[in-house]
Amino acid sequence: MPSLGSDMEAGILVEWMKQQGEKVSRGDIIAVVETDKGAIEVEVFEDGTLAELLVQPGEKVPVGTPLARITGPKDTASTERRHASAPAPTPAVPMPTVSSVQGAEAAIQPPTVTTLAEGSRATPAARLLASERGIDLALVKGTGPDGSIVRRDIEEAAPRAATVPDLEPMRRAIAAAMSRAKRDIPHYYLGHSFDVSQAVQWLDAYNAAHPPQERLLLGALTLKAVALALKDFPEFNGFYGPDGFVPASAIHIGTAIAMRGGGLAAPAIHNTDTLTLAELMERLRDLIGRVRKGGFRSSEISDPTITVSSLGDRGVDMLLPIIYPPQVAIIGFGSVAPRAWAIEDAVAVRPVLTATLAADHRASDGHRGALLLRRIGGLLDTPEDL
Amino acid sequence: MNREDLRQMILEEISAIAPETDGVAVDDSEDLREALDLDSMDIFNLVVALSQRLGFDIPDADAPRLITLGGGVDYLAGRIAPR
Incomplete structure (x- = not known):
């Protein structure tokens, strides 16, 4: 032992x-x-x-x-x-x-x-x-x-x-998992930037109409968009084992949570696709609180079928994440920032979010990965449907 | 409730949310997110906690006022002051 x-x-x-x-x-x-x-x-x-x-x-x-x-x-x-x-x-x-x-x-x-x-x-x-x-x-x-x-x-x-x-x-666990990922998994990486003004405006209006404890963070919207998009992209949701890739029967998104002062854990939010935004926000809040106090359950650690890593509002434009084995994909979200954005012939300033995908080439190909990222962007354009 | 009470209240709630930050000296003008490594969920929790403790709603649009200790004290003092 x-x-x-x-x-x-x-x-x-x-x-x-x-x-x-x-x-x-x-x-x-x-x-x-x-x-x-x-x-x-x-x-x-x-x-x-x-x-x-x-x-x-x-x-x-x-x-x-x-x-x-x-x-x-x-x-x-x-x-x-x-x-x-x-x-x-x-x-x-x-x-x-x-x-x-x-x-x-x-x-x-x-x-x-x-x-x-x-x-x-x-x-x-x-x-x-x-x-x-x-x-x-x-x-x-x-x-x-x-x-x-x-x-x-x-x-x-x-x-x-x-x-x-x-x-x-925790540092040792990260070292073990990431070393194994870099050694065993042939990663490919894709990135795409979206104008998220629809999502940001919808979120501002929603939060203005709700008391503090019922408000949402953008992270809840992006998690839900990923979960919904994955339903049509099963090759990114599951595990790569001795017999190759096995898609998971449910969508349990592992959510990367940084510890203050260093360290990281990515426990699962079970059945992410079935939760309302309000439920998802509550689960996220609960999970972040428990992870930072060291109180997460082993099922939350062992169950994620894919991971999402969001840099939040003090991060940088993009991240190129490393897959958590035996998962086959991880999606990263950079910080939303105002950018010059071409809309037909004009340039406007829009809030822009860059999403990245690192995926296992043994389980999927870049073409499907690109479609997955575009689907996530499309879902964020209609936040009222999330 | 004077400004020092409000200052203490904000610091208490921050250390309840992020116990690791307890005892870290913070300037009134410093960005709390930078000084104490707070993220958007921490600020969300701070707004919830202060709203409940003071018994009034802090609108989402006002949340950025709480990013510094001095700004937070000014804001809350303004909200409490009799009109």
């Missing part, structure tokens, strides 16, 4: 993504664990076989409990026998501590005996420490007898404080 923060004592294994006996390769998601920070996918960093599952779904175990045993390829074992001065333990999913390595991803990294260079030696203590800290023994210069690597060499190669970025759990 990887540690995802100094305050984390235990986690629940939600499900195994691989079966016992299945071959696993570097980068595979092997399990999902639930912590008080949300559901986190656990990746494996070595090739091998998932020899034994030690924890069953639903079990809550303390940080450091081995979740599974992974055995390396045959040649690894022989390499070990040749070079280890004592029989090396079977590489197991290690027991990282808060101060071990770089967060959730690296925490599952098995010992790196497979990279041991020909002829180099390490004591068992050094080997153990290296595996705990995720150090590649091949890169360590030994100062022991005959140039063997001793514990002190590992300590010098990786002083505890220096190798341990004190990342907040």
